[in-house]
Amino acid sequence: MTVEPVPDLADIQGNILRGYKKDHVRHLVLTITDPQAARRWLLDATSGETAGTPQVTTEKSYSEKPPTCLNVGLTHAGLETLGVAAKHLRTFPHEFVDGMASRALKLGDTGPSDPRHWKAEWQDPSKVHVVVSVHADSPGQREKAGKEVLDAGDGAAFDKTAQLDGDAFPGGQVHFGYRDNIAQPHFAGIRDPIDRPDRQPLVEVGAVLLGHQTPVEDVRWEVPQPKRLGFNGSFNAFRVLEQQVGEFEDFLSQSAALIKDNGMANMVLPPDVEKTWDPPTSRFEAMRELVAAKILGRWRTGVPLALSPYSPTPVCLGKLNDFDYANDTDGLCCPVGSHIRRCNPRSSRIVQRNTNHSRRIVRRGMPYGPPHDPDHPDDGKERGLLGVFICASLIAQFEAIQYDWMNLGLQDPRITGTNDAVVGNNEPEFSSFTMPVGSSSIELRGFSRFVHTVGGAYLFLPSIRALKYLGSLHP
Numbered sequence: 001m002t003v004e005p006v007p008d009l010a011d012i013q014g015n016i017l018r019g020y021k022k023d024h025v026r027h028l029v030l031t032i033t034d035p036q037a038a039r040r041w042l043l044d045a046t047s048g049e050t051a052g053t054p055q056v057t058t059e060k061s062y063s064e065k066p067p068t069c070l071n072v073g074l075t076h077a078g079l080e081t082l083g084v085a086a087k088h089l090r091t092f093p094h095e096f097v098d099g100m101a102s103r104a105l106k107l108g109d110t111g112p113s114d115p116r117h118w119k120a121e122w123q124d125p126s127k128v129h130v131v132v133s134v135h136a137d138s139p140g141q142r143e144k145a146g147k148e149v150l151d152a153g154d155g156a157a158f159d160k161t162a163q164l165d166g167d168a169f170p171g172g173q174v175h176f177g178y179r180d181n182i183a184q185p186h187f188a189g190i191r192d193p194i195d196r197p198d199r200q201p202l203v204e205v206g207a208v209l210l211g212h213q214t215p216v217e218d219v220r221w222e223v224p225q226p227k228r229l230g231f232n233g234s235f236n237a238f239r240v241l242e243q244q245v246g247e248f249e250d251f252l253s254q255s256a257a258l259i260k261d262n263g264m265a266n267m268v269l270p271p272d273v274e275k276t277w278d279p280p281t282s283r284f285e286a287m288r289e290l291v292a293a294k295i296l297g298r299w300r301t302g303v304p305l306a307l308s309p310y311s312p313t314p315v316c317l318g319k320l321n322d323f324d325y326a327n328d329t330d331g332l333c334c335p336v337g338s339h340i341r342r343c344n345p346r347s348s349r350i351v352q353r354n355t356n357h358s359r360r361i362v363r364r365g366m367p368y369g370p371p372h373d374p375d376h377p378d379d380g381k382e383r384g385l386l387g388v389f390i391c392a393s394l395i396a397q398f399e400a401i402q403y404d405w406m407n408l409g410l411q412d413p414r415i416t417g418t419n420d421a422v423v424g425n426n427e428p429e430f431s432s433f434t435m436p437v438g439s440s441s442i443e444l445r446g447f448s449r450f451v452h453t454v455g456g457a458y459l460f461l462p463s464i465r466a467l468k469y470l471g472s473l474h475p
């Protein structure tokens, strides 16, 4: 790996190389109604004048963490509306130009996830121009900063088509009960205080920033033109993913009942081991937790199966990401088809050998909607994940993970043709999940899809210089 100089952090939008670690987010989905006022707002929001318009946050270190942080993402239609010339628009990657909805087949957005069923605000992609994301320490600060954005140009710059709020759950959990946000790429030359030790190579910043060396030797993604627009930019696959928590919990119960009566039950979970868990639990509950762990690759406590195949009780929190699959070739600890092993096979042997470690993405999602209440399973409330998947190439990273690995299982012939059980586009007629046990396996079949896509867009996250450039266009 060639070590490159650290990029100019003051030029890069925040939350890309290091997370904000804030508990509240508001994504404002906006249509530009007055391009001139929108351009003026971009100039104001990057002026460095902290007393006025809330500023777009950068990766530059701050002595005191600001109470609110701001990001700006633009769609292809948004860039066009701001006045980017056609010859420059053509230099953007084609999947970004086409937009997320038109990539539905590739992304597995079919059936209930078909864009025709998406929420109203995503129905006309030509009207989705900007997503401004406000991250805040409190709902009050989020409200204040969100309002200031909407007041831009005396309220003339944007029309708000939707306001999507996400709020962190205690302990970093997400719907389905898993602890999330544990594994993130460690970038060469960048220190994030929440980085956890892992056994993976450092990741070149070009995995998320345009114009820099990527994890693939001698590969840099093409920078959209002019260079000051594209350089240091990034892409965000913004996905609104609704989670069917009741159905997921039912699946765990049905699978636990099935496994409990299977002759191999004691091989997959040694008898009475659940009595040593903290807190101890029943055999049935333990089997439910085991199924949840096998399909994801981590127990719901965040403890990885690779380190602790029989217990979710954390032994050493600092080591939650310090594992590999190299010695678990058959997936006896962590199934090859589990969510985290599909999304990042680390150094396990996969068919496309040169893609190990090459599709690393940054995830900055936040749950929306109230937690599922098992006493009121049919509360009619919507809940899910406001998914933010950041990378430098949507097609070679985000889409490749989603298509090749999550939904086709191309990385290993033993899972090819099956979908990720937690997130994939499953139908009861063909869904299956293999849990290897000894020299045999337990098969779970007949489950439906627990995550429905209800909206989203491919966004370009321009550098600060690029936002200023956009603000000063004279179309």
Ligand code: HEM
Residues within 6 Å of the ligand: 174, 175, 176, 178, 179, 180, 181, 182, 183, 184, 241, 243, 296, 298, 339, 340, 341, 343, 344, 361, 363, 384, 385, 387, 389, 398, 401, 402, 406, 423, 451
């Ligand atoms: C509602 C949908 C989803 C849920 C509930 C979910 C949940 C989780 C959880 C609980 C983890 C383990 C925590 C961690 O390792 O940090 C995880 C890891 C991960 N997920 Fe997802 N996820 C979802 C969608 C996706 C999608 C759409 C992608 C990408 C296409 C994705 C990519 C990843 C990656 C790359 C990891 C880290 C794997 C590693 O490095 O070991 N996830 N996810």
